[in-house]
Each structure stands twice: as C-alpha cells, then as structure tokens.
Amino acid sequence: MGMRVETLGQGEPRLAIVGAIHGDEPCGAQAIETLLDERPPLRRPVKCIIANEAALAQGERYVDVDMNRVFPGSPTAEAHERQLAARLLDELRGCLTLSLHSTRSDERPFAIVKELGPATTAICPYLSIERVVETGECVENALVHHTPVIEIECGRQGSEQASENAVQLIREFLAVTGARAQPPVEKRVTSIYGLQEPIPKERAASCEVLVENFEAVPVGTPFASLDDTAVTAEETFYPVLLSADGYEEQFGYAATLTGILGDH
Numbered sequence: 001m002g003m004r005v006e007t008l009g010q011g012e013p014r015l016a017i018v019g020a021i022h023g024d025e026p027c028g029a030q031a032i033e034t035l036l037d038e039r040p041p042l043r044r045p046v047k048c049i050i051a052n053e054a055a056l057a058q059g060e061r062y063v064d065v066d067m068n069r070v071f072p073g074s075p076t077a078e079a080h081e082r083q084l085a086a087r088l089l090d091e092l093r094g095c096l097t098l099s100l101h102s103t104r105s106d107e108r109p110f111a112i113v114k115e116l117g118p119a120t121t122a123i124c125p126y127l128s129i130e131r132v133v134e135t136g137e138c139v140e141n142a143l144v145h146h147t148p149v150i151e152i153e154c155g156r157q158g159s160e161q162a163s164e165n166a167v168q169l170i171r172e173f174l175a176v177t178g179a180r181a182q183p184p185v186e187k188r189v190t191s192i193y194g195l196q197e198p199i200p201k202e203r204a205a206s207c208e209v210l211v212e213n214f215e216a217v218p219v220g221t222p223f224a225s226l227d228d229t230a231v232t233a234e235e236t237f238y239p240v241l242l243s244a245d246g247y248e249e250q251f252g253y254a255a256t257l258t259g260i261l262g263d264h
C-alpha cells in the first residue's frame with residue numbers, strides 16, 4: 001500500500017489537497033473521498049492525495065516513523081514514511097497545498113503555516129478558522145519547510161465533526177483559490193500565533209492539562225500536572241497543540257500572539 005493520487009479537472013494542477021499524512025487522523029482522507037465521489041465542476045485542476053494508505057488502514061499515526069518529522073525523505077530510504085515523504089514532495093511540486101490533520105488538543109479548526117506569505121495571507125481569512133499558527137523554524141523536518149502548504153487541524157482526532165469540518169475547509173479552499181465557482185464567503189478575523197518552542201514533558205504515569213489552547217497562561221500558572229505534581233509556566237505563553245497525550249516527550253508548543261489577519 002502506498003499513496004493514492006488522483007487529479008480532478010483538466011490540465012496540470014497548481015493546487016493540491018492532502019489527507020492522512022498521519023494514519024490515525026482519518027478526517028482528511030474521508031473528506032477527499034467525499035470530494036472524489038462528488039466530482040464537482042472545477043475551473044482549475046486539483047490534485048488529491050491520500051498520503052499514507054498503510055498507516056490509515058492500520059489506524060496508526062505511522063508505520064515506521066512520523067512522516068511529518070522526516071521531510072524531505074528519500075526514495076531509497078528503508079523507512080516507509082521516508083519514502084512516502086520524498087514521493088509526496090515530488091507530487092506537490094508547483095502546487096499550493098491544503099493538508100488536513102486532526103488533533104488531540106482542540107476541536108476548533110486552525111491553520112499551521114511556516115510563515116504567512118501573500119498567498120496564505122489572502123486565503124486564510126476565507127477559511128473556517130479563527131487562528132493561524134506560524135511555525136517558523138520550530139518544527140523540524142515538517143512538510144511546511146519544504147513546500148507551500150496550509151496545514152489545517154480540522155478538529156478532534158477521530159471525531160465526526162473533524163471530518164465535516166474537513167469537507168467544509170476543502171470547499172472554502174477551492175472557492176477562494178478560484179477552483180470552484182462559488183459565492184464569496186464573509187472574511188473572518190483571524191489571530192496569528194508564532195510558535196516559540198516545544199514544551200518538554202517528563203515521563204509520568206498520569207498527565208493532565210489544566211489550561212485552554214490559544215489562551216494566555218500567565219507566568220507562574222500551573223498549566224499541567226504530572227503524577228499530581230503541578231507544572232508551572234516559567235514565562236507567560238500561549239499554548240498551541242497542548243494535550244496530555246498528543247506527543248510522548250512534549251506537551252505541545254509555547255507561542256506568542258503576534259497579530260491579526262482580515263480586520264480591514
């Protein structure tokens with residue numbers, strides 16, 4: 001099992017939609033299946049990719065290694081996801097990409113980009129998201145470092161809502177990029193967060209997160225507990241992708257609130 005790649009519409013695609021970079025986040029693949037079944041009339045061709053079919057079939061994040069930590073990968077690598085990463089970059093060359101994920105941290109969809117550029121600044125306010133996270137150099141070997149992509153966390157991992165959100169976000173992406181003739185949606189005000197650093201997590205039998213993602217955690221505030229011992233903020237930060245069980249060695253990321261999109 002490898003990678004499913006299908007193009008909708010005529011011509012050389014400059015737009016792509018990717019699901020299942022992580023096999024335990026089925027929302028993107030489900031939404032792509034919906035789109036492929038619908039086959040809507042398109043003004044611009046769109047490449048649709050289900051990235052890791054083997055991991056998706058197993059319901060696991062990956063088979064050998066986390067694909068979103070091994071870009072650019074290599075076609076001759078042994079690890080399944082290193083091969084897939086190289087193939088995916090090949091497929092995405094020349095495309096602006098929407099990549100769909102889901103998370104354990106938050107049910108409200110948000111976008112992740114390396115940094116906002118002209119295209120992403122124009123697109124993000126027309127997606128059903130209230131927040132955009134700029135990774136900068138923070139997440140090593142992630143897809144955002146290697147191709148123009150808007151990654152979306154569509155909602156809670158495995159939830160019906162995440163799949164519905166993914167369908168909606170694909171529709172909005174196709175409308176705002178002119179791939180589908182659709183009435184314009186209202187522009188949203190979107191907050192921009194900048195990732196600063198991972199928040200390391202010690203191994204513990206039990207872990208609990210005590211704060212909300214994207215809401216300021218003042219210095220000195222307990223934001224989590226490990227085996228009933230409080231972990232407190234050493235400086236004020238905004239938590240992003242913070243969860244008790246999303247990652248093994250980190251809680252998530254510390255971010256700053258850096259600006260607003262779409263307010264004029």
Ligand SMILES: [Zn+2]
Binds near residue numbers: 021022025101
């Ligand atoms: Zn993911």
